[in-house]
Amino acid sequence: MKRATVADLAAEPFDILVVGGGIYGMMTAREAALRGLRVALVERADFGGATSHNSLKVMHGGVRYVQHFDLGRLRASARERAFWQAAAPQLVHPMESIIPLFGHGVRGPGAFAAAAALYTVASAGLRGPGYGGTGVVSARTARARLGDLAPAGLTGGGVWRDGQIKDVNRLHISVLRSAFEAGAMLSNHVEAVALIREGDAVTGARVRGVFTGDEGTVRAGVTVCCSGAATARLADGAIPGAARRFPGFARATNLVIDRPAEAAAKGIVSRGRSDAIVDRGGRMFFLTPWQGRTIIGTHESSVSDGTARDPVDIRHFLEEITEAAPALGLAERDIVWVHQGLIPADVDDGPNGVRRMTRGTLIDHAEADGVGGLISVVGVKYTTARLIAERVITRTGRQLDAPPADPEVSCRTSLPEVAPALVDTDSDRTLDARMRDAFENEMAVTLADAIIRRTGLAELGSLDVRASVLKDRVLRAAAKVQAWDDRRMAQERDTLDCALAEAAPVNGRHPGIVKK
Template identity: 30%
Template sequence: MRDFQTIQNTAFDLIIIGGGINGAAVARDAAWRGLKTIVVDKEDFGGGTTSWSTRLVHGGLRYLEYFEFHLVRESLKEREVLLNAAPHLVKPIQMTIPIYGSGSRSYWEIWAGMMLYDVLSFDKTLLNHRMLPAKKVRQLFRSVNPEDLKGAAQYYDAQAEYAERLCLENILSAEEAGATLLNYVTVVEIQRQDERITSLVCEDQLSGDRFTIKGTDQAVVINTSGPWVDQVLGLGRRGDRQAPIGQDKKMGGTKGSHIIVDPFPGAPDTALYVEAASDGRPYFIVPWLNMYLIGTTDLRYTGDLDRVKANDDEIDYLISETNRVVPTAHLTRKEIKFTYSGVRPLPNAEGKKPGSITRKHILFDHSKEGVSNLISLIGGKLTTHRQVGEEMVDLVYRKWKQPVPECVTDKQRLPGAIMPDAPEIDAALETYGDRVAAESIHHLFLIYGARAPQVLALVDEAADLGEKVVDYLPDIKAQAVYAVRAEMAHTLADICRRRTTLSMQANYGFDALPAVLSALQQHCGWSEAKCDRQSEAYRQFMAENCIPDYLLASPELTRELQPTA
């Protein structure tokens, strides 16, 4: 149970609205510097833009053409920090850029960009780039379209296969340092007096309870709500009347969609970074959890931020462009296993092409709009979240006109940090190898890292928790129970979409629901009625966000989408 009475009786130094990767990073940094910190998110942690990303921790090679050298350098530095801070979640990945005569960038331009990329990542542990002539490319990538091929560039970036868990580990680190963290809490009102925010009126979506979060005399409110920044600013009140904060629109997000497919004929062993022929936009074909993640699009978006879905045209665009680059693929809509889409929290930039809008983040101090203790984050990327946290907390101390304490997050590892040859893995295999499949044990260390033994310990409590959720995936029932007990999961989407990747691998998660619900009923006290409600809500979530429109009426999914009898 959440103790709202204690929260109401506590004065916080930092009140953070939005628990995506950037809000989590701010909370982590602030809490470890000793600030009394609270985070609220109207949905689950990482449930917005964080969970809809391409899952790459990269320097932003294409930002070079817009002369954003500082952003590229910052991103490359943070990539190195994350490779060390979370080696179980952030891993090197090789990228190959096929270069065509018809492309917008010549072989020599890309070569120059790669050399600059290496210069800006002078302190990296990854290998430098190499350029490949066309003949070598055809030897290494025999299924890549050879027509007008001039060569390729190869380099290394990093991948965060479980981006949602990277966010969660920031949340858990903040909690370890004393922060208060609340998901499924909606900010209803932002109360102001004179030029200061005095309190937030909040509503707990799980219980319906209303409560108030108050700050100290010097408290600062941080708005890291991503694409919802303007909506949060619209909640401002002064006395008994609504008084939105600021007049100008801050956000101008673009929509990015992805598709997931099984391995296809000619699928590359490493990632391809290619240019779409139809519009010149770069996109990725990335190996991901024994499947392929393909994306992303970049379209202006003005629709419902809570209901963002890849449309049929976007899906066809990604299929068509992939078939052009890899002619043997022959992908069709039938090969689509999962789709997802989100909105990038970019600054409002009317008239600019989506791809040219800056990706650098802005810390917007609302003092210039008459609110002295509010800062909004405009922009922000998965790669640079730790840097955002550091900058935001530094700015808070400067606003207080106090000395800025040393930031520790650039050297501190995340809670699950562990190397792939850690002795704990062999110990777990020896202890649980007769009760849990070896592939499942290895899988747990990939996801939870050093915290995997805590998940396995549940098998000592109940042997059935060591069983697989579905026979074709390594996930076990204990993961669902652990998500609820230790990772602040409250819904099936939390468990299947963000604490695990069951939604994306097990037929939209439908194959996994019987085992997951059984485990929750037996070991987490979920009633049959709650299981039915959660099951129906999960099916609605999948239909609204992840299942392509052309599939919604298909016979194979019609039955799955029906509410539990």
Template identity: 30%
Template sequence: MPDMLVHDLLIIGGGINGVGIARDAAGRGLKVLLVEQDDLASHTSSASTKLIHGGLRYLEYYEFRLVRESLMERERLMAIAPHIIHPLEFVLPHRGGGRPAWMVRLGLFLYDHLGGREKLPGSAGVRLKGSLRGAGLQGDVAKGFTYSDCRVDDARLTVLNAMDAAERGTDIRTRTRLTAARRDGDVWIASLEDRVTGAQSEARARHIVNVAGPWVGKLIGAIEGARAEQPPRLVKGSHIVVPRMFAGEHAFILQNPDKRIVFAIPYERDFTLVGTTDIAVDGDPESATITEDEIAYLCESVNRWFERPITPADVVWHYWGVRPLYDDGSDSASAVTRDYVMKLGTEEGPQILSIFGGKLTTYRKLAEHALEKIAPFVTMTRGPWTDSTALPGGDMPGADFAAFLASVRQRWPFLPQATAERMARSYGTRMERVIGDAVSFADLGEDYGGGLTEREIAYLVWHEFARTADDILWRRSKLGLHVPPDTADRLTARLARETANV
């Protein structure tokens, strides 16, 4: 018998923007169904440079509104997710041939003042030669600049929003694809496919929000009666991970002769993350992959600045994502706006809202703007609320992560230090739900490597929508970089038992 429940919103896409809208809408009293064809954050939202930042380079393209909003959001997100968002100092080394020093100083001055900075230190000129900040750089790099932004686990930010949305009543169905939608009076009838079992079902919703990322244009074509829109400009960004390149916990922002910038960021304790590229994508975004030329480009970008060169053979992991940018007519992929654009898609009756562009840092504000667009067509019980409400695990006193981590070590002294820090950064105050009544590490069950235990696996399945080894090793965590080679197979066997009753 078909499900006769009528949702206020059917959200297509389980990336950061989709789950952000779902969280906000559920908190305003709307009945929400979210479907995602794969895992949460399985595409673009887990393929970022792992930063919450204003976008210093966007100033060159006069994106002042976007930079200001991003900087303001940086402050808010630090407060609501202090376990997964942490300050990070950036060093911008300077030598002749790049942007002149006066231009860099002007850009940093604007960056310091556009967004009402409160929590992070301002920019400064620094001497690099002979200092820790300059360790590892080539000998002719004597000076530079510093400024601050934040690092984040992008996939976990996505999952935490989904968890909060679910706890507020959202029906979240991963590995579920919308195949078609048609209007029936004042509602949409959506045809859904379970990609695991192949089962077909229908769902009813008053309005559809299309945040399918690189597939946003394709989804418009699957919805009967939706107004055609210009396809998004698809731009691929690729990253590489190599063994740790330099000492210190600061990151580098490096200028290239092509006027692009590349980041080199301390990553997962033992590694350095290098990215990103900007490559136009034609055709199906699912067929996009990192190329040998991109890997070579990223290696060459850091080799212009560091004494010890890296080669493609040093790459221990790589990833890529396709950004669905709004086509503003820019000549190059790097110049296309990263701002978001929203389009209502029907003249009358049930609405479809399609969203192009956006960046990780502005997801919360994008959700507010999306609900402003939908507001004339639905009844909400409250106004905006997400700017001051902690994400799951972020409700620590004073948003003080250092104090929280100290309490973790005191409360669960049996946890290995690396595991305690990883879990604190992943789960925040919800660590207690993961560890439960355990009084020894053995109480947590079998260790699958990197401190990943049976009890943590069960938590990820039952509370964080994890279903596969990749979900756990590469999205709920980055333990894939740390565990033994047989962990994925062992984990797959374990998940077959754990998910049988979900």
């Protein structure tokens, strides 16, 4: 894949400009390109580097929507989960989950069995292969499967299957390659400084290269903003007052811990208040097996300054997990990577001051504000990114002279296979090859791009902010590919160390964690 420059983007107009390269922006660019539209995608940092990277890595099939009584979302989730597995079977596969059940009321086996039956009927024909088996197991079986995490007094276990993303970063590269091969122009580390409004229409955006400083104007018939928490600011700059239409945001935290992976995801019930309509007794956290490690999530907290990272949340999360499952014996030294990102949420109305939103935001500003050429999207769920992209691009047909083609094409088009990110770290030749591929074929720009999102070294705990022989070897491999001099190498190493310090423990203690 060839990364577009600011000059490339400014050379000629596009049908669609997508601002924001998270999973929603990537899938929107792919949808537009597959349907024959000229599309450009710009991302101010690295593709998928914010909330899309920082997730529990689960493709939800809609089971949780039974307790919200939202059958429309349930069916959409089951169908889209099946899409991901069919499109990228090497990266998305079924994973069993089990939770403890209590008593004989709404938290008991009878209620869960009824919910499971409803889910099975509502998702019939949509789930895809490998996603059967939703139901109840006996208390004895539940205790055996939950092991040390089995709480006292359980009367059964609820089981189902969701999809798991083996490597979310490789999935992002696969989506980008699909868009690129269909004709999309892609550029990371290019910021949309402001939207351009001419009369009653948005006609594109002013963009700037984050590292080069190059500036240009990208013209487009429709601009689609998928920039997460920044979407409201961009829209408001072009349409004063538009920000009031957007949701608030909360900080979500998931922890990768150095514990052997189990066969299934296991639920533990905390004492924090649940935001479900059917309260199962507390907020449910999950320990999910992943790449030989375990991910625990998701903890949510309100934010006042819009920052995606706060080490204090890690301490609070650890305390809540320890209280709910003391048998884990979890400590800071067990954490190898911290995923934190901003998610749409209502604040002051749920556990920890947060109620996670179950519906995304899609605003066609031609209808909402009388200003054409702009559609804003704030997604709530990784799984349904393709579906929302389909709806967005279908809407653009009302504003473009040539409506986009077949809306079903993205469902039928598989994602291209990409090489695994994991490398033999004992081989300099293998490291050299991985760095060359990252920079020349996967649009890495910085060492942090290459290490954190083009390999699994950081996420799996192989690198940290301390002196590391492996880190030095990877830096030399990248420098060889990019022809960096000593000064640039020092800058890249410093930037990588800062990025790792935000997400990786140091000597068993995450920087900034405040002790009681």
